[in-house]
Amino acid sequence: MLKVYAMQSSGNCYKVRLLLAKLGAPFELIDVDLLRGENRTPDFLMKNPEGRVPLLELPGGRYLPESNAIMFFLADGSPLLPDEPLARAEVLRWMFFEQHSHEPSIGAARFWLKLVKGGRELRTHDIDRWMEEGYAVLGVMERHLSRRPFFVDGTLTIADIALYAHTHVAEEGDFDLRTFPAVRAWLDRVAALPSHVGMDWRPAAGEQLVNIA
Numbered sequence: 001m002l003k004v005y006a007m008q009s010s011g012n013c014y015k016v017r018l019l020l021a022k023l024g025a026p027f028e029l030i031d032v033d034l035l036r037g038e039n040r041t042p043d044f045l046m047k048n049p050e051g052r053v054p055l056l057e058l059p060g061g062r063y064l065p066e067s068n069a070i071m072f073f074l075a076d077g078s079p080l081l082p083d084e085p086l087a088r089a090e091v092l093r094w095m096f097f098e099q100h101s102h103e104p105s106i107g108a109a110r111f112w113l114k115l116v117k118g119g120r121e122l123r124t125h126d127i128d129r130w131m132e133e134g135y136a137v138l139g140v141m142e143r144h145l146s147r148r149p150f151f152v153d154g155t156l157t158i159a160d161i162a163l164y165a166h167t168h169v170a171e172e173g174d175f176d177l178r179t180f181p182a183v184r185a186w187l188d189r190v191a192a193l194p195s196h197v198g199m200d201w202r203p204a205a206g207e208q209l210v211n212i213a
Contacts, residue, residue: 001026001027001028001059002020002025002026002027002028002056002057002058002059003027003028003029003030003056003057004016004017004020004027004028004029004030004054004055004056004057005030005032005044005047005048005053005054005055005056005057006029006030006031006032006053006054006055007031007032007033007034007035007053008031008199008200008202009115009199010034010053010054011103011107011110011165011166011169011199012053012054012067012103012107012165013053013054013067014165014199015054015067015068015071015161015162015165016054016056016067016070016071016074017029017197017201017202018161018164018165018196018197019071019074019075019080019158019161020074021195021196021197021201021203022080022161022194022195022196023074023075023078023080024195025074026203027203029202029203032044032053032055034053035115035116039051039052039053047063048063048065050065052065052066054067054070056070056073056074067162068095068098068099068158068162071095071158071161071162072092072095072158075157075158079155080156080157080158080161081157081158082152082153082157087152087153090151090152090153090159091151091152091157091158091159093159094151094152094159094162094163095158095159095162097140097163098159098162098163098166099162101133101136101137101140102137102163102166102167103166104133105129105130105133105134105137106130106134106137106138106166106167106170106173106175107166107173108126108130108173109127109130109131109134109173109174109175110166110169110170110172110173111173112126113127113172113173113174114169114172114173127174130173131174131175134170134173134175135175138167138170138175138177138180138183139180141163141167141180141182141183141186142180142181142182142183145182145183145185145186146182149186149189150186150189150190151163156190156193160186160190161190164187164190165199167183167187168187168190168191169199
């Protein structure tokens with residue numbers, strides 16, 4: 001069985017759980033609390049020298065880190081990752097955008113302002129930059145989604161899952177989504193699809209997941 005090392009409140013870890021729920025793939029969830037330093041133990045660093053979560057453990061003992069790499073691997077062969085070369089490249093384009101522009105502003109703001117005790121005081125000098133860059137990112141998303149229901153080919157892909165994870169909780173990082181109607185409509189569409197699970201979801205023992213991909 002697949003094992004996922006993750007922190008429940010992490011947007012990057014949520015991506016992987018949401019994808020696995022949609023794929024109907026059983027997995028064991030192993031909690032790793034970054035705020036307690038559980039990702040810096042010798043045992044965990046042997047699994048992932050970067051000390052980051054999520055981390056996927058495959059049968060046979062191989063490990064794959066990085067949320068978007070994990071999603072690309074797991075979604076291969078499903079409708080959530082197109083086979084057509086250009087559509088596949090567009091999925092990657094938006095996943096690169098998510099990691100290069102979206103997560104470092106919107107994801108970072110939520111992590112420090114919501115999850116880390118005293119984080120606002122510790123990172124006061126970063127808040128203005130996060131806001132400027134984050135609202136620019138939301139503007140890109142708004143322009144793109146104003147003409148289409150999802151990011152690639154009019155259907156849900158792992159590009160949507162990657163961007164949904166941090167965007168749906170952006171307000172926890174002080175972002176106001178009221179001026180982004182296309183983004184808010186897209187969030188509602190993603191959440192309304194079958195087998196959607198929230199960030200607080202974790203598989204129960206013996207739970208039967210349904211593959212809708």
